[in-house]
Amino acid sequence: MAEERARQLLAQAEQEFRDYDLLDDELHAVLMVGTHTSNGWVAELNGRRTLFLALEYLGEPPCDDLLVVHELSHVVQGQRSPAARASTYASSRAVMLEGAATATSRVLRTGRSDSAYLWMDEHHQAWVHDCHGSSRMLARHLMQHHDVPDDHDVVAPHFRNQTREGIPPRSGYWVGDQIAQGILEQGTDIGSLLSITPEQARSDVLDWARAHAG
Structure with missing residues (x-):
């Protein structure tokens, strides 16, 4: 089941990022179905940097794990640099x-x-x-x-x-x-x-x- 797999991957990656002292704040994530646009992204939700995963595009192991790690890296970037939270960049x-x-x-x-x-x-x-x-x-x-x-x-x-x-x-x-x-x-x-x-x-x-x- 995609949702269960995503939760497992998120929990594992979050712990590893904390072991590396990369996550400075609580992790907020949203699992969703039906966007049919992107497999994962990071955006502001209720003033919090939030990781979104589209379960229909989660992919097959081990690439689904790589997606979670990649997007979690963007969460870290947003927490550590205000410039990484802009809507557009150079x-x-x-x-x-x-x-x-x-x-x-x-x-x-x-x-x-x-x-x-x-x-x-x-x-x-x-x-x-x-x-x-x-x-x-x-x-x-x-x-x-x-x-x-x-x-x-x-x-x-x-x-x-x-x-x-x-x-x-x-x-x-x-x-x-x-x-x-x-x-x-x-x-x-x-x-x-x-x-x-x-x-x-x-x-x-x-x-x-x-x-x-x-």
Whole structure:
């Protein structure tokens, strides 16, 4: 049963996040059916940062677990940084919010595929390859549009399931994950990664873009 599975995954992930001293407040979660839009998201509800899970899109194990860990990472971001609670962000900030959540999933749930971490399924290995092959184009595009709000059409391919001008859909998630993995490899802990400031996010994205723009 999806509801029982979701409750188990939430309880397990919450305890792990508390063991890492990542959760600063009580966890609020809503399990729901029928949205048919997204599998999980984080938003304000009654003044509280709340995790929403759509049970019809929970996915198969172990990808359902990765979804819970990813979205719980966004809860932590909202608790630790007021800038992460905005309705829109500069595209560089959005890239790093998603990248940090994905990289946190890699730390807490090792041994999964890139497709699983980035899509919560095993059907997007070709997309991962496309992102690698498009890294120069992605870098140049982000250099030009790093301060554009993430809901603007010009950066839609980076955050939505849209392809435009050869840019793979949701490619900003891949870029952010690449950057965040590099930050962790330099010795930064996941708590600091999830607390990244907008200024640091902008700097990190621009550094990556300059290094890959060719």
